[in-house]
Amino acid sequence: MDTVQAYLTRCPARTVLDALANKWTLLVLSSLTKAEGPVRFNELRRALEGITQKVLTQTLRSLERDGLVRRTVYPTVPPRVEYTVTELGSQVGGLFCVLGEWSEQHVHEILAAREAFDTRPEPQPIG
Known part of the structure; x- marks a missing residue:
């Protein structure tokens, strides 16, 4: 079997x-991909329950650095900042959206499997 490089x-x-495997990366890119235009920081923060301001800032900076998100600052007082997904980000964001849909379709099966695993009797030692 060939090893994937x-x-x-x-x-x-x-x-x-490694960068894409982060849960917040997945959720931020999915949200921006589904958005119908630019999204402001606080809109994104409200949409992503549980994310802190610090983690969202770090995630957006990382995504911008990787060319997956575009940050636009408007010269207003206070400055208005908007985020959009780039073409490259849209490609991976689309994959994440499909993964999210799959998760929603199969959540009951996964929960049932977890319950079955957690309630099964402990295996007895042989011998």
């Missing part, structure tokens, strides 16, 4: 997988 620590693609 992105699974190797020395592969630069591994850094991309």
Whole structure:
């Protein structure tokens, strides 16, 4: 079986997988992909229950650095800042949206499997 290069620590693609595997990255990109235009910071924060201001700021900066999100600052007082997903970000955001839809469709099966696992008897030692 061939090893996928992105699974190797020395592969630069591994850094991309590491960044995308973050739950907040997934949720921020999904939200921006589904948005019908630019989104302001506080709108995004309200949409993502549980995210702190610090984590959202770090996530958006990381996504901007990776070319997945575009940050636009308008010269107003106070400054107005909007975020949009780039073409590259839209591609991966679309994958995340599909993953979210799959999760919603199969949540009951997953919860049932967890319940079955958590309530099964402990295996007895052999011998």
